[in-house]
Amino acid sequence: MYKLIKPFFFSMNPESAHHTVTGGLQTFTKIWGAKSLLKSIYSITDKRLEREVLGLKFKNPVGLAAGFDKNGEYIDQMANFGFGFIEIGTVTPKPQPGNEKPRMFRLVPDEALINRMGFNNQGADVAAGRLRHLKRREGIIIGGNIGKNKVTPNEDAVLDYLYCFRALFDYVDYFVVNVSSPNTPGLRDLQEKEPLKNILRQLMDINNKNGVSRPILLKIAPDLTDSQLNDIIEIVQETKIAGVIATNTTISREGLRSNPVLVNEMGGVSGKPLTKRSTEVIRYLSEKSNRAFPIIGVGGIHTAEDAIEKLDAGACLIQLYTGFIYEGPGLVSDICKGILKSGR
Template sequence: MYKLVKPLFFTMDPETAHHQVTSGLRKFRNVWGMKSLLNSIYTVDDERLEREVFGLKFKNPIGLAAGFDKNAEYIAEMSNLGFGFIEIGTVTPKPQPGNDKPRMFRLVGDSGLINRMGFNNQGADVAAGRLKKLKNRGNLIIGGNIGKNKATPNADAVNDYIYCFNVLFDYVDYFVVNVSSPNTPGLRDLQEKEPLKGILNKLQELNHTKYIQKPILLKIAPDLTKSQLDDIIEIVLETQIAGVIATNTTISRDGLTSEPSVVTEAGGVSGKPLTARSTQVIKYLHVKSGAAFPIIGVGGIHSAEDAIDKIQAGASLVQVYTGFIYEGPALVGDICKGILALES
């Protein structure tokens, strides 16, 4: 069905299409019987898909990456499409509009996207309020991806992460520290060794004052050198955070074949152009660390084979976003079936 409507959505601006799809899914889901229909079409239930990672039990290893549901508005809707977990955000302490539109562009010839959204979101308090009201969550795992406001100087960034951590703590199962988006000026500077250790250590100190501890993960860029990846391994082990998400979008334009007018747009590239590089980063971290921590693999997953490649490279879980847009909601079930076939 998605293949029939996809050409229509691809005539729209990507951000407009996103809102049309999510609002349409909500209306469809609210019709009597449609929740069960969606579940029957897209959900693959099998105990062999269950995974226990950083102390949490996932009903399957396929997640929706951050960026799709920035404000925790569509968790109920997306849960009917077979996901084992959903990551909201990136959330910042204060609401912010993000960068000027247009800020998302399709690389149709490359099955990718360029985005420079700029952490547009309604703020941590709004997201927490929606999560608090969420009903019938069942066994769905929810992650909170947190960042800093654009106006916050890097020297004060830790306070933004602390604020989001406190506000969301009671409503998410794990946290992701996002210092790797290319669309907030200076943000990637926080991936350097000392500022990153400072943020993670502060969050871990805060985490250990809570009644229970929540897993904290770090989302990294695909553009890091081997030396920088070695630093990431050292930091993860030293701060004892739960794991890494590899990777965010890339600033590289290598090998792109889409229209030059689109390729030259500022922002991070996602989708198939990122497939190989994100898998390389996963494998490097997994091998070099001696499998010392879990990795969530994300970047260019457009098929079951792409997801399995990342799992075989060392990912414990995977996430989709751009592949979900290009391939449609059947992608989640296809990956689950591919994993089951591999394990048979």
């Protein structure tokens, strides 16, 4: 079915297509029986898929990565496609429009996207208000991906992360600290050892609100060197955060075959060009740390085999975004079936 309608969506600007799909999905799921229909087609329920990670019980290891649902608007709708968890964001303290349009580009020959969205979102308070009134679907874990506003100087960045953490604390199951997007000027500088430790330490200091805490993960770039990855391992163990999401989009353009005009657009590349590197980062972190902490693998997962490769490399869970766009909603069930068949 998706193969039939995909050319229509791919004839549109990527951002317009996204809004058309999500808006249409919201309308469709209001029809009586629509949610049950989608669930019957796409959801795979099997005890063997369940995972205990981060002190949470996931009904399956396949999640929707941050970026698709920036404001927590589509959690109920996307849950119908069989995801085990959904990560909203990136959320910033204040609303911001993001970068000027166009800011997302398809590299179809490479099965990739370039985006420079720039953390466009409605702000932490709006997201929290929406989650507060959400009727939580049974078994769906919700993550909150948090960042800083563009106008906030790096020396004050920790205040933005603390604000988002407090605002979303009661409504999400885990947090992701995003310091690795290439689309906010200077943000990746926060991956350096001392500023990163400062942010994570202060978040951990307030992570026992009334005796309750939330797992905190760090989302890292695929462009880090081995030395920088060694620093990440040290920082995770020193600050005692829960784990790592590997990886965000890449600034590399190596090996891309698409129109050079598109390839040279500013922004981060996601999709198949990221498959190998993100797996390499997962394997490096897992082996060098002796599997000391959970890793969520994301980047270039377009098939069940891609997902299993990341699990074999050391990921406990995986996330989709660009692969979901190119392959369609059936990818979630394909991965779940592949995991069951492989016995993992």
